[in-house]
Amino acid sequence: MHVTEGDVELVVPEQPESGVGDAVFFNPVQEFNRDLTVAVLRAHEAAADRDRPSYLDANAATGARGVRAANAGYDATLCDHDPDAATLCRENLARNDLDAQVKERNANALMHEERFDVVDLDPFGTPVPFADAAFRSAADLVCVTATDTAPLCGAHRESGVRSYSALPQNTEYHAEMGLRVLLGALVRTAARYDVAATPVLSHVTNHYVRTYLSVSRRATDANAAIDELGHIHHCFSCLHRESETGLIAHPPDACPVCGESVATAGPVWLGRTHDTGFVDRVRKQVTGELGTASRAFDLLSTLDDELHLPTHYDQHRLCRRWSRSANAMDEFLGSLREAGYRASRAQYGGTTFKTDATVEAIEAATDGA
C-alpha cells in the first residue's frame, strides 16, 4: 500500500484487522503526530548551530519518521530490531532518493554507543524501557510517544505504578494526569544522568501522549527540574484539587471545601508542559504540504494561550454537576475573567479550560450565565 505524508511517499504493509501479526507496524492515524514532529524538527534545525543535525528514529518500523526527518535535511539514522522493518526502511529511503543510515539493532544498545542531536522514541506502549538510553544519547532534544494511556492516567493503576514509579489517580482530567505522570518519570530518569529534561511541547489524544523535552547537561538545571515535581491532592466528591511541589506529599486530612477525604497522585511533573516561545517557532513551521496542517495549527494556537497551571476543568462536566446548561465557551471564560480570575482554553478538548479559580469560585463567577 502506498501512502503519501508531507513530501514523502512510503510503502507500508496492510495491517491485520486484529492488530496482531507479523506485518511491520504502520498507523495512518499517527500522521498528525508525525506532521508535528516534522514541524518541531524544522524549528530545532533553524535554531541549531550546525548543519544537518543528527536524528535517531529509534523505533523506525516502516521508517515513516526517519524518512521524513531525512527529507527535512537531518542526518537521520533509522533503527529497528525487526529485520523486515529494516528492509522496509531501506526501500522507503531509496524510493524518496534519500540517504540515511539503517540499523537493524536493539535501539538501547545503539543509544548507549552513539550520540544524536535528536532522539525519537515511538515504541509499542510505554517508552520507559528506552528512556535511560535516550537521555544518555541525546544532545538537544528527546521526543517521546507513549500509547499506554490507561496505565498513565490511572485506569490501570498497578501497571502505571510499575512502569512510572508514580501513583496516578483516575480523575476527570485523565489526559493531563497521564501527561504529568509521564513527564515526572522522564524528568527523574534524565536526572539520574545529571541531565535536565524540560518539556517544550506536549499534546495528548485518546490514543497517545506525545512530548518533546529539551536536554541540558548541567546538574544544577537537573536539580531545578526535580524541584518542579510534586503531588496533586484531588477530592472526588467536590472536584477540589490542589498541587504541592516537593518529593514528600502532605495531603490535607480532609478536603478543605467539602470535608471528604482526598486522593493523592504523584510524584508528577507540576511545571510547564510546553514552552510558549518554542510553540510559536513550531507554529511558523506548519506549512501547507503537511496533511494535518490545520489541526496542527489549531493545537499550537491553543497551547500558545493555555495557562501554565495544573490541572484543567471540563465546562460540560461542571455544568452537569450544577444542573445548568453550558453556555458558549468564550462567554464562560469571559465571566471568569470579569470576576478577576485568569482563564484560558486547554488542549484537552473543546470544552476544557484552565483557571486559577477554585471549583466553588468557578460556580459563583459563572452563575449568571
Ligand SMILES: C[S@@+](CC[C@H](N)C(=O)[O-])C[C@H]1O[C@@H](n2cnc3c(N)ncnc32)[C@H](O)[C@@H]1O
Ligand atoms: C509503534 S512501532 C513504530 C512506528 C513508527 N515509528 C511510525 O511512526 O510509523 C514500534 C517499533 O519499535 C520496534 N522495536 C521494539 N523494540 C525495539 C528495540 N528494542 N529496538 C529497536 N526497535 C524496537 C518494533 O519492531 C516496531 O517496529
Ligand SMILES: [Zn+2]
Ligand atoms: Zn471536596
